[in-house]
Amino acid sequence: GHFQLPRPQNVTLLSKDFDMILTWTPGEGSPPDVTYTVRYESQERMDKWKKVPHCKNIHRTSCNLTCILPNFVKVRARVKAISGQFQSPWVESQFKEYHLDVDLAPPVLNVNVKENLILVNATFPLAACVESFSWMYDLNLWEAGSEDKKQYESIFRKNTMTIDTTALRGNYCLSARSSFQSIDFKHSKFSQPVCVLLNHKG
Numbered sequence: 001g002h003f004q005l006p007r008p009q010n011v012t013l014l015s016k017d018f019d020m021i022l023t024w025t026p027g028e029g030s031p032p033d034v035t036y037t038v039r040y041e042s043q044e045r046m047d048k049w050k051k052v053p054h055c056k057n058i059h060r061t062s063c064n065l066t067c068i069l070p071n072f073v074k075v076r077a078r079v080k081a082i083s084g085q086f087q088s089p090w091v092e093s094q095f096k097e098y099h100l101d102v103d104l105a106p107p108v109l110n111v112n113v114k115e116n117l118i119l120v121n122a123t124f125p126l127a128a129c130v131e132s133f134s135w136m137y138d139l140n141l142w143e144a145g146s147e148d149k150k151q152y153e154s155i156f157r158k159n160t161m162t163i164d165t166t167a168l169r170g171n172y173c174l175s176a177r178s179s180f181q182s183i184d185f186k187h188s189k190f191s192q193p194v195c196v197l198l199n200h201k202g
Helices: none
Strands: 009-016 019-025 035-042 062-064 074-083 108-113 117-123 136-143 150-156 161-164 170-181 185-187 194-198
Touching: 009 074, 019 035, 019 074, 108 170, 108 194, 117 136, 117 170, 150 161
Parallel strands: none
Antiparallel strands: 009 019, 019 062, 035 074, 108 117, 117 161, 136 150, 136 170, 170 185, 170 194
């Protein structure tokens, strides 16, 4: 009979930090020279498996599908192992939809203190193909040691937030989370706080 390679295990379409990534682990007893090939299909066109040029005969056990998947439809991917003339059966992932299932990473805050102002920018770890979506961020500002947080919500990703600090004195901290409104509201965890000393008369 035709010898089959061990099939890839734990095949998962994973949404992580704004990306959609197919991951898997080698089947038990896989030869060291094994490579993998990935395809995907969308629910709109079932049984039409599309090739993924950058994930053909690869040695690694993941494939970033973010910028080749169609938007706003559920998709799934599959992977098979290849070694010489032998191959494993295809193994399929579950269906995922980018916007509904996307897992957001916290933004990185860039904080600039001027005389009576704080200027805040948030940068996001975005793939180019999803830059245009309306990613937002929410910002918290509080005095260090206090639980009382001032909240600024739904700031567009590319906008600089300007906060008047005329009335503030002391050590203040800022933290932000990414947010996205699809069918439901999604958000990341808050970023690590960035703390600044305000109106410090030295």
